[in-house]
Amino acid sequence: MTNASSPLTAEQELHLVESYRTLTHLADTVQVPAVLASIRTCLAELRLALDGQAIDIDYYREPARTLVA
Secondary structure (H helix, E strand, O other), X not given: OOOOOOOOOHHHHHHHHXXXXXXXXXXXXXXXXXXXXXXXXXXXXXXXXXHHOOOOOOOOOOOOOOOOO
């Protein structure tokens, strides 16, 4: 599904992709469970936004580690 009524500029797309990469890096390196949970929530929302704009991102990557309670 795309949102053709208000397309993103190339600069906005670049910022979204950079944000996705930054959040992905944080998710791989952060040690605080509450922060990791928040980052994962942000990543999920950002994936939805990117998908809605038909921006290709590697959504299904192998996580670097898993959170163990």
